[in-house]
Amino acid sequence: MVESNLLLILLILPFAGSVVAATSPANLRNAEVWLSAAVSAVGLGILAALRGHVTEGGVVEKTIRWMPSFGLDFALRVDGFAWIFLVLILGIGLLVVIYARYYLSARDPAPRFYASLLAFMGAMTGLVMSGNLILLLIFWELTSLVSFLLIGYWHQNAQGRDGARMSLIVTGAGGLCLLAGLLVIGHVVGSYDLDTVLASGDRLREDPLYLTALILVMLGAFTKSAQVPFHFWLPHAMAAPTPVSAYLHSATMVKAGVFLLLRFAPVLNGTEAWFWVVGGVGMTTLLLGAFFAFFQHDLKGLLAYSTISHLGLITALAGIGTPEALVAATFHIINHAVFKASLFMAAGIIDHETGTRDMRRLGGLRHAMPYTATLAIVASASMAGIPLLNGFLSKEMFFAETIEAHDNSAFDQAMPWIALVASALAVAYSLRFIVSVFFGPTTTDCPRKPHEPPHWMRFPIEILVAICLLVGILPGATIAPYLRTAVVALLGDATPDYSLALWHGVNAPFVMSVIALVAGCLIYALLARHVAAAPEGPPVIRRLEGQRIFERMLLALSWRWMRALHRLLGTERLQVQLRILVLMAAGAATATFLRDPPTWAPLSLANFDPLFALVWLVGAACAIGAAWQAKYHRFAALVMLGGAGTVTCVTFAWxxxxxxxxxxxxxxxxxxxxxxxxxxxxxxxxxxIRDDVEFRARARRFADLIVAVFCGAGIAMISYTVMSAPLDREIATYFLEHAYSLGGGTNVVNVILVDFRGFDTFGEITVLGIVGLTVFALLRRFRPARESDDIPEQQRIQRDYEVTAEHRRPGETLRDYMFVPSVIMRWMFPATIMIAAYLFLRGHDLPGGGFAAGVALAIGFLLQYLGADARWVEDRLRILPIRWIGFGLLIAAATGLGSWMFGFPFLTAHARYLEVPLVGKVPFATALIFDFGVFTLVVGATVLVLIAIAHQSLRSKRDRPPEEEPDPDLAGPEAEVEEEDGWRGGSA
Amino acid sequence: MELVLSLAIGVLVASGVWLLLRPRTYQVIVGLALLAHGVNLFIFSMGRLRTGASPILSKEGAVAAGAYADPVPQALVLTAIVISFATTALFLVVLIAARGFTDTDHVDGKESD
Structure with a gap:
């Protein structure tokens, strides 16, 4: 129990540390380092405590039910294999943290670095601990995302940004494939639980979907582990700060791919497809990576391609898939992480202390930094596979595996030869690394004078190199038990007998090692000078850069093809879009009727009322008139729109x-x-406007007319059919019968709105509030068009007349012509408030309610704005519509929440009658309070819209440069009156 | 009655759709308002047409549900009226803003060429 909770702590710790690191001030650099180091150290402590539980196939698990109906559990699971990965992640993480303290300059923002690093550590921890496929995928994607932040840490330089983006796109795309693959596996196995999946190897291999799952999962693993042809992102990720490269490209990010390979190897391997796909890709990557590495000039570039090559080696071993090969793969993962991390750190030190990473400019550094030189030489020797070092051991095992016959195909026959060539190249590029940097003439043209780094910056390398040596010399006493733990967890009963001894006698692998060593030295001796003189990259296929192809594809995919598609199918024109929308709606309705024709009701004039027909004759005339006149006679169209609205209103009453x-x-x-x-x-x-006379415009309008008539006729038919059909009134009956007994109101519609369906109403008033705020925000941002600034023509004529006429003073007419109505409007205000209160209070029992009352009160405010100038009103009446909106929403929500206090669901209403002295029995329902919230919000939103529009004319003058001010004669308050809209706007 | 109201809904919708497809913002707003009337009436009519049967209960006695008009479409339409008001207001403001921003009242923000 304790140990399963430790798993949770192990996972949460880095993420918690990340949050703390991200939120702490930038000047606490050392505190961040201590925090990150402490997180890793505590994690390692937890791992030490878990050690006893994972040996000999033991598994520690912690499952939290998450969405059991989807087979999704938050399952953590640590076995020996995950354990060894966790040690790598946290151990190398700890060393990287220490190293980064000295590597990063004081100008680099420390919180962001350590927060990302810890988050990455957490994501990797989660990835290897996941006991559920979907959870594993979530952490997998998280590593892609956080690595994007880490690689692009120096986002001020373009290389960092491009490298980060490229790695995100490649690994992210791989992640999607992995998602699909894992879903296929989950579908075949019937469970996403890792234990179940690991036990269902046979079922998977026999399923027809096996190949699909294999390819998809492999795409995920190959992109992550930078296997050919997806390898190109890794060298570009070298734009990251070196601690990041040391962490991501030795122990973590790229190892996630091979982790997945090995994790699923016992389930998916044993087929020809596995051998050819995984083995083939692995061998190709091994060879190409080593080949490319030799031709790099950049130290980190060399290490990057070397990493690709070594990952290819691990992948090839997974592809071979025998238990012995999987042992070798696991062993090489550990070894590679150790020596490659130390080499990256050494390269970082060289870069840091000399200012360049170009091997052609470096040389003779063994004099300036003897310790670092020694450490780097030992680590490179391990990379080259020299005896007495850990790299040698796993490479020998690899050789042994390639020699074994598997299917005797040409590929199988070629394997030892490929391994031999790649190994010789590894010797060559390791030599190049060492000789060009530390030997030869002492460098003179470095940006900085080289010297030894601070001791603590070298300390992580010392630790790692010590491990290289210890494991290399005394494998049995050091790594063997840990490796066994991992292998037993991976292979179970199939665990082979293997020997980690240094000396197995003169056998085939040893002979191969010797040949590789000699051949590597020869290659270096023959080609070194030529390579240094040539431009960077391998000969012949130098121009065939993965990066360039990737960028071409990206450009084509995300820009050229999309543009072409957009030109072909897209339109920016609203009319076209709306036409498509309308036609789709009409088409959908028509299709439904064609497939499933309803029984059309016979036309009948039952209960025909000539008065009603007459009312609608007016209504229809208004609607058509509005449609006809809306373009040039806006005011007339508005009046007719009002007419149609009024007739609608009469219909409701009718x-x-x-x-x-x-x-x-x-x-x-x-x-x-x-x-x-x-x-x-x-x-x-x-x-x-040309539109009106052209033939095309006429044709378009004719087409639109047909569409409109079709829609109108269709909806008329539908409504007539429905109205003539009998109705099932089950819901209506329920509401009618219970409105009074349960809701305490006799106005059933209002009871439905504020009680039975209160939650809908709550959502609706929220929408209204949002609309109010949107309007407010929009009109704050925009100014009216320039040509609307001038005073309208009618006012100008009036002004000109007043200037010349003897008995009139300028501005007089405009001031006075609305005098009588404005007084009446002012006096109407209290009456309007009374009407609103009346409508509100009767709402629960009689027609009225919060909506109607709210709009009524808003009309009261509106009248004030109509009757006088906006300034005048606001000097006397302070309206804060945004607060009304806020309070309204708050009251409504509080009423809803109030029912929780009594143990009822949200918005449960309560109704009763209260005995009020003198007045008598008064109905009281919590729904009334809710309705009050509705009322307040409706007032606020409506008034806010009105004020926002009214203020347009104020701001249009105020915000213009002074020379555009209107004539000072007219600049007095109330000087401006709109003929058309009857609204007085003041001006400054 | 049913026939008259159906035709009315048809006319409102047809006028609304026609205006919706026009190039001037003001036309579109008027069109949306007409369309809103048509749709509101359509939803309302789903509860069938009853005269003199307002769903206002009396406080005494058992409720004879058949004696009242269907309150459910009415509640829906009440909501719809308020929301269509809100959208009209929003579109009006977008119109004003777009007009100030682009110096034209064409729906595309520029005269078609």
């Missing part, structure tokens, strides 16, 4: 919907006034 009628009437008033206010800002009528 057919027993008084609530709708009241609300519609009030909303109609507000809408009309709003549109009137808006008319001021529209451009003048322009009949010269």
């Amino acid at each position: 057919f027993s919907a008084p609530d709708l009628s009241v609300t519609q009437l009030l909303v109609e008033i507000v809408t009309t006034v709003l549109l009137l206010l808006g008319l001021r800002w529209l451009p003048k009528r322009n009949q010269a």
Whole structure:
């Protein structure tokens, strides 16, 4: 139990540390280092405590049920194999933290670095600990994301950004393939639980989807582990700070891919497809990586290609897939992590202390930094596979595996030869690394004078090199038990007998090692000078850069093809889009009717009322008139729109919907006034627009007319059919029967809104509030068009007349012509408030309610703005509509939450009658409080919109440069009146 | 009655759709408002047409549900009225903003060529 909780701590610790690191101030650099080191050290301590539980196939598990219905558990699982990975992740993480302390300069932001590093550590920890495929994928993607941040840590330089983006795209795309692959596996096995999947190897291999799953999972692993042809991102990721490269490309990121390979090897391998795909890719990568590495001039570039090559070696071993090969692969993962981390760190020191990483400019550094030189030489020797070092041991095992016959194909026959060539190249590039940097004439043209780094910067390398030596000389006493733990966890009963001894006698692998060593030295001796003189990159195929192909593809995919597709299919024109939308809607409806024709009701004039028909004759005329006139006669169209609205309102009243009628009437008033206010800002009528006379425009309008008539006729048919059909009133009956007994109100519509379906109403008023705020934000940002700034023509004529006329003073008419209405409007204000209160209070029992009352009160405010200038009103009446909105929402939400206190679900209403002295029995329902929230919000939102539009004319003058100010004669308050919209806007 | 109202809905929708496809912002707003009327009436009519049967209960006695008009579409339409008001207001403001920003009242922000 304790140990399973330790797993949780192990996972949470780095993430918690990351949050702390990210939020601490930038000047606490040492504190960040201590924090990160402590996180890794505690993690290592936990691992030490878990050690006893994972030997001999033991597994520590911790499962938290997450979404069991989807087979998704938060399952953590550490066996010996995961354990050894965790040691690498946290151990090398600790060393990298120490190293980075000295590597990063004081200018580099420490919080971001350590926060990303810890987050990455956490993601890797989670990845290897996942006991569920989906969880594993989540952490897998997390490593891609965080590595993006780490590689692009120096985002000020373009290389860092490009490298980060490239690695994210490649590994992210691989992650998607992996997701698909894991889903296929989960589908075949019937579970996403790792233990179940690991036990279902036979079922998987026999399934017809096996190959699909294999390819998809492999795409994930290959992209992550930089296998050919996806290897190109890794050298570009070298733009990262060296501690990041040392961490990501030795022990963690790229090892995630081979971790996955080995994890699934016992389940997926044993088939020809596995051998050819994984083995083939691995061998190719091994060879090409080593070949490319030899031709690099950049130290880190050489190490990057060497990493690719070694990952290819591990992949090839996984592809061979025998238990012995998997042992060798696991062993080489450990060894490679150790020597490659130390080499990256050494390269970083060289870069740090000399200012360059170009091997052609470096030389003779053994004099200036003898310790670092010694350490680097030992580590490179391990990379080359020299005896007495750890790299030698796993390489011998690899040789032994390649010699074994597998399927006797040409590829199988070629394997030892490929291994031999790659190994010779490894010797050659290791030699090049050592000789060109530490030997030869002492460098003179370095940006900095080389010297030894601070001791603690070298310390991590010392540790790692010591491990190289210890494991290399005394494998049995050092690494053997740990390796056994890992291998037993991986292979179980299939664990082979293997020997880690240094000396197995003169056998084939040893002979191969010797040949490789000699051949490598020869290659170096023959080619070194030639390579140093040539441009960077391998000969012949130098121009065939993965990066360039990648960028071409990216450009084509994300830009050229998309542009072409956009040109072909897209449009920026709203009319076209709306036409498509309308046609799709009409088409969908038509298709439904064609497939499943309804029984059309016979036309009948049952209960025909000539008065109603007459009302709608007017209504239809208004609608058509509005449609006809909206272009050039906006005001007329607005009046007719109002007419159609009023007829709608009458219809509601006619057919027993008084609530709708009241609300519609009030909303109609507000809408009309709003549109009137808006008319001021529209451009003048322009009949010269070519559109109207051209044949194409006419044709388009004719087509639109057909579409419109079709839609109208269709909806008329549907409504007639539905209206003539009988109705199942089950829901209606429920609401009617329970409105009073449960909701305490006799106005059923209102009870439905504020009680039965209160949550819908809550959502709706939220929308209304958002609209109010959006309007406010939009109009703060934008200014009216310039041509609307001038005073309207009518006012100008009036002004000119007043200037010349003897008995008139300028501005007089404009000031006074609305005098009587404005007084009336002012006096109407208290009455409007009364009406609103009346509508609100009767709402629960009679037509009215929060919406209607809110709009009514908003009309009260609106009248004040209409009757006088905005300044005048605001000097006397302080309206804070945003607060009204806020309070309204708060009241409604609080009423809803209040029901929680009594143990009921959100927005459960309560109704009762209260005995009030003198007045008597008064109905009281919590729904009324909710309705009050609705009321407040509706007032706020409506008034906010009105004020925002009204203020347009204030700001249009205020924010212009002074020379555009209108005539000072007219600049007094109330000097400006709109003929068209009857609204007075003041001006500065 | 049903026939008249169906035709009315048809006319409102047709006018609305026609305006929706026009190039001037003001036309589109008027079109949306007409369309909103048509759709509101359509939803309302789904509860069938009843005269003199407002869903206002009396406080005494058992409720004879058949005696009242269907309140459910009415509640829906009440919500729809308020929301269509909100969208009209929003579009109006977008119109004003776009007009100030682009110096034209064409829906695309520029005159078609």
